[in-house]
Amino acid sequence: METFNFLDKIIGESILSAVLSALLPLIFLIVYALIAILGELKISAWIQERLGPMRTGPYGILQPIAEVVKLLQKEDIVPTNANRLLFNLAPFVMFTGAFAGFAVIPFSPAFAPAHINLGLYYIFAVGAFAVIGIVMGGWASNNKYSLLGAMRSASQMISYEIPGALVVLTAAVLANSLDLQEISLAQSGPFWNWFLFGGPGPWTKIWVIPFTLLLSLIFMITSLAETNRTPFDIPEGESELVGGYHTEYSGMKFAMFFFAEYANMFIVASVLTIVFLGGWNSPFGEFMSGYFWGVFWFTSKAMFIVFLQIWLRWTLPRVRVDQLMFLGWKVLLPFALVCFIVLSLYRILY
């Protein structure tokens, strides 16, 4: 299966196709965010033996739309002592970072908005935008809680980039590429060819499966920390820091933060999908595979990871700052290093 942008094929390589390629993920992002918000509300409710939103549309399915309609109408407050420019800019920076990540995600063998061969590297680079947005917002708000939240967030994200990068590096070593489409292609075939199960190879590869499983687990934890999700939501930990970095934000600017959080969730989920779950590959080899099936498999795998994130959020208590650092530096990093060495050896030997 070769990789190309189907828009280029239909309307030719032009500005129009580039714009359309940029618009498609935006539409996808909005639809996804609405679904994810509803999903979060509903799943949290079901876990807690509740029903969740029930009175907005049938079974509350219009809830996120109502929220958007409401947030659009809210007054936009800038605190008197805030740094106006940074305060206004922060949500856009954050959202831009999240949206830019979508540029390289291969939704299907026939579609990645921008196909660049350093995709993995790019995602990590753009992902760092979120830190800047949070620190900007937290500092500019001129609120002690926001500032504390921003500082926590900065230290947290910086420490967790390292194990995260190591994991991704390992995957790049396994796939022999930094190109996301290439990585997906490298795992084509039935599900035991995914890097989660050691990648393609003879049955003797079975001994590396524990390492790849561990690696994906490490990436899962890291991704939770990078998106500020429970149990690592200390930058916004409601019981301590009220709202953390977005304490002072209202209306649409808060909605941007909100959207960006969900967008980031999807990005890390899709990275995990691409790197370990075979991206758009069908789990059954050739069966049910193709351009459109690719979109289906990709989104369903990514959504499953998002579901996992939501599920974890409503199960676990929050960790403390020092424990977070401990986990990042003294647990995840050594384990990731061990996996990296072992898998690199495996790659060299076979």
Added chain:
Amino acid sequence: MIDYFKSVWAWFHTILIGMKITFTHLFSKKVTIQYPNERYPIPHNAKNRLQLYPDLCNGCMQCARVCPVQCIDVETIRVVPTDPDKPVMGDGTQRKLWVSVYDIDFAKCCFCGLCTTVCPTEAIKHTTDFEYSSYTREGLIYHFSAMSSEQVEQKKKLFEEWSAKEKAAKAGKVAEPSSVEKGEN
């Protein structure tokens, strides 16, 4: 070193246990009572809004006195023998007092239920109604008296006339002492 691995294992293990529990709850039966459509059966003795049955109230004011928050406002007018109505209570006995004002301020009420226990005629009762929130505070003051303002005016006038007459009679008490006793009822 062993402790380190044990600790890491404990993190992993206990998280899995927690996830298992929440996952089973994901599909368990939901306990939510969807309020406007479904209702939890409120027991008959629940202490919610008070209700006065005016034809049972004899105006003894015990409820107003026992109320810890003084949220009950009662005013009475004596029924005079010259009254043409000859009012009777709910249980058929002769009424001695008109209850002209019986206001309960539910913004003050603490729903302790003391008023219902002291009432000799069971005129004041807690109902199971709790849906009476209001857009204004005045909307929470309930006027339970069954008398219209004209009626109140009329009865007041009757009482004044009568008491003036009584006073006059009292002045002439030396001459005719028995008239006062007659007026009592």
Added chain:
Amino acid sequence: MTTRKFIDIDFSRIESDRMRLNVGPQHPSTHGVLRLEVELDGEVVTDVIPHIGYLHRCFEKIAENVTYPQVIPYVDRMDYVSSMNNELPYVMAVEKLMGIKVPDKVEYIRVIMSELNRIANHQIAIATFGLDAGAFTPFLYLFRDREYILWIFEKASGARLLFNYFWIGGLANDVYPTFKEDVLNIVKQVRKTNQEIERLLIYNKIFIDRTANVGILPADVAINYACSGPVLRGSGVQFDLRKNEPYSIYDRFDFEIPVGKGEVGTVGDSWDRNIVRMREIEQSCRIIEQAVEQMPNEGDVQQAIPKKVRPPKGEIYFRCENPKGELGFYIISDGKDKPYRVKARAPSFVNLSVLPEISRGYLFADLIVILGSIDIVLGEVDR
């Protein structure tokens, strides 16, 4: 985990700016309207000054202005999560002053109700403690069970939270016919949820790491600060008024006093205070089961209620084991139908005063956990 090492750094040697952070009076985890003035060094708490009084509702002044039975609704509103337990010392103090002996059935119902309310209170305490640590789901599981207990209260007394059920000399009304079965069902349900909460929250490693070795309160400090209830017992002091100074009919039941043993950390840490509450729920279940078994079916619950509550001249201090600790009422009577002075010795008020002592040197996130582990109710702190 090596959390202790992190906080054992001698911060006085590091020169850094201190930040004064105002937590509350409206903050998600101050359990109401407590205001804490926190001095932070980075994220390390160097000093805490609690400011209370945001819910000062003048209970003592009002009690001087209303009659003895009318005080009971106000007593309810002091510690509003365990109203039955609040009423008990008050009515027993007045009864003692008047020399009233209440019938056996009343005593049993009072004990059952108090213990049920103790369970409800501890469920809130554990739930909010978990919430402070960031776990939302156990909160709702515990509240679900509490709802069933409230339904029993509602069926018996007519109210869900503030009952006015214990009267001086008796009860407001008798319990309903299926009371015993309902109570036994609740006990079963509470035990089941308790096990689940233990697995989901209490023994979760993240939770242990958050709460163990945090806010250590040594036994001698606890006694000097006159802490009581789970806060004192969490420090390993075996002191429970129900056992040590049995009032009502608590000497007829067989139960234990759970104390903190430092299972996962040091004796007297936040986890210990919490586990004491968990274990106390179990002990309360035991008491309830025994009480239901022994409770007489016949008897008039209003038989000993005096027509006029007018205690003789005198004064009395009566204390009971509230879920939060020792709740004492100091009542001075001058022979009229209104008390001359009612002073409430509120357990939360005293327990809260130990907060600055045990929270210095921990992280800001720990401060929230320590505060949660003390389990205060501001209605009682401020009265």
Added chain:
Amino acid sequence: MEITEIYNKLKDKFGDSVKDLIISPPSDAFIAIASDKLFDICLELRDNPEFDFDYLMCISAVDFSENLEVVYHIYSMNKKHKVILKVSVPKENPVVPSIERIWRSADWHEREAYDLLGVVFEGHHNLIRILLPYDWEGHPLRKDYKEPETYHGMKVPY
């Protein structure tokens, strides 16, 4: 230890500062003491192993029209006995020595008594209002207290 025994022992040690022992059931028995020796008596009660009073249950102040009384309920965790001390001070000059250094729990109790009844505890390290706002006027639990008309522009009476 019974309260009479405690009374006798204190009487031996402190003489006239310990005034009377008043027993009138069903009221609790209490020992009336003079305010000047309160600190020493409390120290003796805590540190003498015979008494071993380590648990201060409650401090309550009461307004008796011309006097203010401060009542101390003290308990011993080990010996399981209790004692009640009463100090009476004139309303014009209600000064009582602070025992906050003996039992730390007295800290907030004393602040509360100061706040609500205006008893001044001498030697308290931080005797400020605790329940009411810091700029509140008057001591509300005194029998002759009149509530203010306004506070910071808000009407107080109903």
Added chain:
Amino acid sequence: MGLLDRLDNPYEAGGIILGTIEDVLNWGRSRSDWYLHFGLACCAIEFMAMNASHFDFMRFGIIPRATPRQADFIMITGTVTLKMAERIKVLWEQMAEPKYCISVGSCANCGGPYWQYGYHVLKGVDRIIPVHVYVPGCPPRPEAMEEGMMKLQKLIDQQAIFRKRQRLAEEEALKEK
């Protein structure tokens, strides 16, 4: 609300389109109310019970926020003391328009049981901030609070966004009250 002011219809009746838009906007605001929970006393416990599984306040699309900036309405649940009153005013001012207030329970409505001798209790939160719905009870049942919430939704549904004159009149009436 700059955009909405510009859309303001000079004609009293308002067009069909504007009416429909208004309906949609009102629908959004009433169906997705985020609240700032101002838990003060006993009612706050019942409020927590309402958030719990049995009553599930989130069915109405209501999400708790800890910060006033993101809240649409404030629920005053409990006794407002004089020491606290100024904080409430500050919080109310910090909230973003459009904002509403529900006063829950006797104490918040008018001082409740403390109206007579409570020297330190504010006799009704409506003395410092405007209140849109009063929910009686001491404490109200969770269902009663939900009913109060539905009353508020009804109020929002009928609000005039575009008809400025009518809106000003409404605000004026509220102030007078």
